[in-house]
Every structure is written in structure tokens, then in C-alpha cells.
Amino acid sequence: MKTLRIERPASGMDFSYDIVWQNSFQALAECLAQSGLQPGKICIVTDTNVAPLYLEAVMEALKDSPAEVFSYIMPAGEQHKNLDTVRQLYTYLIENHFERKDLLIALGGGVVGDLTGFTASTYLRGIDFVQVPTTLLAQVDSSVGGKTGVDFDQYKNMVGAFHQPRLVYMNLETLQTLPGDQFASGMAEIIKSALICDSVFFEWLEDHLKQIRSKDPDALTHMVHTCCAIKAQVVAEDPKETGRRAILNYGHTVGHAIEKLSNFRMLHGHCVALGMLAALSVDQKRGTISSSEMLRIRALLAASSLPLYTSGLEADAVLNAMRSDKKMEAGRIKFILLREIGSAEICRTLTDSDLLDVVQEVVSV
Numbered sequence: 310m311k312t313l314r315i316e317r318p319a320s321g322m323d324f325s326y327d328i329v330w331q332n333s334f335q336a337l338a339e340c341l342a343q344s345g346l347q348p349g350k351i352c353i354v355t356d357t358n359v360a361p362l363y364l365e366a367v368m369e370a371l372k373d374s375p376a377e378v379f380s381y382i383m384p385a386g387e388q389h390k391n392l393d394t395v396r397q398l399y400t401y402l403i404e405n406h407f408e409r410k411d412l413l414i415a416l417g418g419g420v421v422g423d424l425t426g427f428t429a430s431t432y433l434r435g436i437d438f439v440q441v442p443t444t445l446l447a448q449v450d451s452s453v454g455g456k457t458g459v460d461f462d463q464y465k466n467m468v469g470a471f472h473q474p475r476l477v478y479m480n481l482e483t484l485q486t487l488p489g490d491q492f493a494s495g496m497a498e499i500i501k502s503a504l505i506c507d508s509v510f511f512e513w514l515e516d517h518l519k520q521i522r523s524k525d526p527d528a529l530t531h532m533v534h535t536c537c538a539i540k541a542q543v544v545a546e547d548p549k550e551t552g553r554r555a556i557l558n559y560g561h562t563v564g565h566a567i568e569k570l571s572n573f574r575m576l577h578g579h580c581v582a583l584g585m586l587a588a589l590s591v592d593q594k595r596g597t598i599s600s601s602e603m604l605r606i607r608a609l610l611a612a613s614s615l616p617l618y619t620s621g622l623e624a625d626a627v628l629n630a631m632r633s634d635k636k637m638e639a640g641r642i643k644f645i646l647l648r649e650i651g652s653a654e655i656c657r658t659l660t661d662s663d664l665l666d667v668v669q670e671v672v673s674v
Contacts, residue, residue: 310336313534315453315541317548324473324548328453328537330530332482334363334370337441341374341412344476346437348412351376352402354425355416358385359443363483367416367441376412379405383421387573390420390459392468398428409433412475418444418491419451419577423466426457430472439476443483445495446578449502449536452477454544454557463572464633465565471549481533485524493614494578496521497560500609501585502536505556506543508651510535515605518612556653559645560584563668566630570622582615587667591659592647602650622672624665631664 316325329340351371355364360382371378381401383394415425415438422440429438440452458469484492503511513531514521520528540557547554564584568575589606592598598606611617631642642664644656659667 311530311534313537313541315545317545324455326473326475326477328477328479328541330479330481330534332480332526334366334441334478334480337367337370337478338374340476340478341439344439346412346439346475348376348410348437350405350407350411351378351414352405352407352411353378353380353414353416354383354398354421354428355380356383356385356389356418356421359417359421362486363416363443363480367414383424385420387420387460387577390424392459392461394424395428395431395459398424399432402428402432407432407436409436411436413438414441415439415452415474416441416443418442418447422447422451423456423458423469426455426472426474427459427469430457430470435472437475438472439478440474441478441480443480444487445484445492445533446498447495448479448481448484448533449495450498450540452479453537453540454554455548463569465569473548477537479533481526481529484529489614490576490579492524494576496613497578497582497585497610497615499532499536500606500613500615501557501559501581502539504585504606504647504650505559505645505653506539506651507535508649510539511609511650515609518609522613555643555655556645558643559647559653560586560588562631562642562644563587563627563671566627567619567622567672569630569633570626571619575619579616582610583617583619583671586610586617587671588644588646590667590670591644591656591663595646597646597648598650606650618671618673620673624668624672627668627672628661628664 311330313328413425413429415422429436442448442452455471455473457472458466461467560581564580568580644659646656
């Protein structure tokens with residue numbers, strides 16, 4: 310069993326949990342017990358896309374658990390990641406008498422994980438939850454780190470809480486049936502992790518793209534494990550994003566604005582890819598990224614089936630949407646830039662004119 314420990318001891322915000330990699334769901338009950346979880350009831354929260362694929366297998370994996378197992382199926386899609394769905398889940402938990410020592414399991418992608426984690430953070434002032442991510446995006450990003458939340462009136466993740474899971478259990482076999490656009494969406498976060506923290510990993514991605522695209526199990530395992538190790542280190546240093554953790558938002562300021570303006574029709578990773586390209590135009594002008602490096606990055610994004618531009622959006626509208634982002638600081642847009650491939654920094658000095666220029670690199674009417 311391949312595991313990675315994420316922890317922050319003796320810090321005033323102590324937490325520790327395992328990320329576990331398996332090729333089935335069969336060891337889930339064992340891992341729950343090893344994590345010290347002894348709930349009387351478990352509610353598996355999933356959505357209408359994932360339930361037909363994996364809910365029965367997860368229920369089967371938990372059949373010998375002493376806990377009574379329930380399931381709640383929410384409608385699939387970002388448009389349902391809101392307080393109305395949370396309210397409905399609260400009602401289900403209350404009506405089935407879930408108590409503070411009981412457990413939620415998030416089975417699905419980032420939408421399910423974010424919403425389940427937020428519900429867990431607020432139900433009875435906080436109960437335990439476990440992440441069982443089934444998409445590449447969720448496995449390498451949203452399931453790790455304790456960020457939970459829901460969208461509010463089209464403002465992405467505006468309502469949320471930091472609430473660490475007790476366990477992250479990944480069945481890498483779920484990636485074999487993942488649709489191509491969803492796989493590409495996850496690749497954006499993987500490339501982001503390499504760009505901000507690990508130049509050697511970036512080169513590995515370039516060299517192993519054929520194996521990644523063919524979903525070679527060894528390549529996928531190495532890729533997902535490396536991304537989780539990067540995020541685990543950053544989160545342990547800065548669990549509440551008061552400092553260095555902000556670099557994980559590379560590409561997200563522009564990306565979230567595009568995602569919002571598309572009414573969430575564009576996948577998150579596709580929008581992040583555009584956001585990274587916008588930021589890279591600043592890096593190139595500053596001289597921290599050379600023309601040849603820019604070409605390498607663009608080539609890797611394109612070869613990962615990620616967009617290099619989008620149409621139908623006005624740069625002014627994107628800038629206005631950026632101003633509604635939760636990462637604003639003292640009225641200024643906090644922007645993440647690269648010092649070089651493998652190292653990032655926080656920039657708070659870009660002007661509106663600068664930002665319009667970078668947005669125009671990736672959008673057109």
C-alpha cells in the first residue's frame with residue numbers, strides 16, 4: 310500500500326492524515342480503521358455521474374464495517390455546488406440522525422469533495438470526513454489540503470472553511486475510465502505544480518507525456534504521488550494560506566474569472582491553463598521566463614489537450630470578474646508569477662493596465 314503522510318504538528322492548527330494509493334476500493338474499510346475512525350454511521354456523498362460507476366463498489370468495500378452505511382446522491386455539475394445543495398444534505402443527515410462522531414465520505418471529483426468537506430466542517434460544528442477522489446483534478450489538487458467550500462451567486466468558492474480530511478483514499482483505476490476532457494483538466498493542475506515548485510518534475514512530464522496520455526499505471530502513480538507530495542509540503546507550511554500557500558493559486562486569478570464568465574461551461578483546469586498563460590506573458594516581459602521556456606510550456610499545455618486561448622470574452626469583463634475573486638488583498642489583485650520554472654512568488658504591484666494586457670493574451674471577443 311503506497312502512502313504519504315501529511316501533517317502539521319504542534320502548530321496551533323495540528324493535523325495529520327494519510328494519502329493512500331490503491332488500485333481498488335477494497336482496502337477502504339481497513340484504512341478507515343487504521344486512521345482511528347470508528348463512526349456509528351457513514352454517509353457516502355456522491356453525484357449522479359459517479360454513483361452509477363463507483364457507489365456500489367464503495368458500499369461493497371464497507372459492508373464489513375461496523376458502521377451503518379448511507380448514501381446521498383447530489384446532481385452533478387458545478388452549478389449545484391451551492392448552499393441549496395448543502396441545505397439538502399444537512400436535512401438528509403438530520404433526518405437520519407447523524408451525530409458528531411459519524412463520518413462523511415466524499416466520493417467523486419472536486420465539486421463533491423468541496424461540498425462534502427464544507428458540510429462536514431459546519432454540520433454539528435464539525436464532523437470528520439474522508440476524501441475518495443475519482444478524477445485526476447481531485448486526486449492531485451482539491452482532495453488534499455483541507456480547503457472546502459461552495460460557490461455563491463456565481464462567485465467561485467466564496468463561502469468555505471479550512472477543514473482537513475481524516476484520510477484521502479485514491480483508487481487510481483478510476484483514471485482509466487476518466488473522459489479525455491476531464492483528464493486534461495487535471496493535467497493543468499499537474500503542470501501548475503511543476504511550474505511553481507519542481508523543475509525536475511516539469512522535465513519528467515515533458516519526457517513521459519506519451520506514457521501519461523496512454524494512462525500507463527506506473528506513470529500515473531508517479532505523477533499523482535509527486536503532485537500530492539508538492540501540495541502536502543506547501544500545505545504543512547501554510548495551512549490557512551496566510552503566506553506561501555498562495556503560490557498554489559498560480560493561474561487561478563484569471564482562470565476563475567474565465568470560469569465564472571463561461572457560466573462554468575469551461576472546465577476548471579482548462580481555465581487554469583489560460584490563467585497560467587496569461588501570467589506567463591508577465592513572466593516573459595519581466596525576463597524571468599525566456600522565449601524558449603515559454604515555447605516549452607505552451608507545447609506541454611497543448612500536448613496535454615489544454616486550450617491556449619478562448620473566444621467570446623471581453624478583457625474588461627474578465628478584469629472585473631477578477632476583482633470579485635476571494636484572493637483580493639487590501640483592494641488589490643494578488644497575482645502569482647514565476648521566478649523561473651520550478652519557483653513562484655506573490656506579486657501585488659500589477660496595475661489595471663498590466664492586467665488587461667495579460668488577459669488580452671488569452672481571450673478575444
